[in-house]
Amino acid sequence: xxxxxxxxxxxxxxxxxxxxxxxxxxxxxxxxxxxxxxxxxxxxxxxxxxxxxxxxxxxxxxxxxxxxxxxxxxxxxxxxxxxxxx
Numbered sequence: 001x002x003x004x005x006x007x008x009x010x011x012x013x014x015x016x017x018x019x020x021x022x023x024x025x026x027x028x029x030x031x032x033x034x035x036x037x038x039x040x041x042x043x044x045x046x047x048x049x050x051x052x053x054x055x056x057x058x059x060x061x062x063x064x065x066x067x068x069x070x071x072x073x074x075x076x077x078x079x080x081x082x083x084x085x086x
Contacts (some may be wrong), residue, residue: 003027 008016020029048056 016026016029019033020026021032024032
């Protein structure tokens with residue numbers, strides 16, 4: 001198997017060393033960490049533009065408001081039914 005030498009800062013080396021398991025090589029450690037990173041859905045989900053994020057936030061807020069209103073309306077109807085007013 002071919003190999004490459006890379007230079008890393010001392011603090012990065014120490015962080016990498018802290019992630020090593022047992023007799024795992026640095027290559028195996030890096031491979032495992034990169035696999036974990038790649039398997040995280042957030043890594044590959046993409047990014048929203050600021051406008052997209054604002055639109056999404058507004059839609060979620062509107063959805064919460066709609067649900068709150070529906071619960072309020074249903075609650076009033078249930079209160080009326082339980083009190084025998086309907």
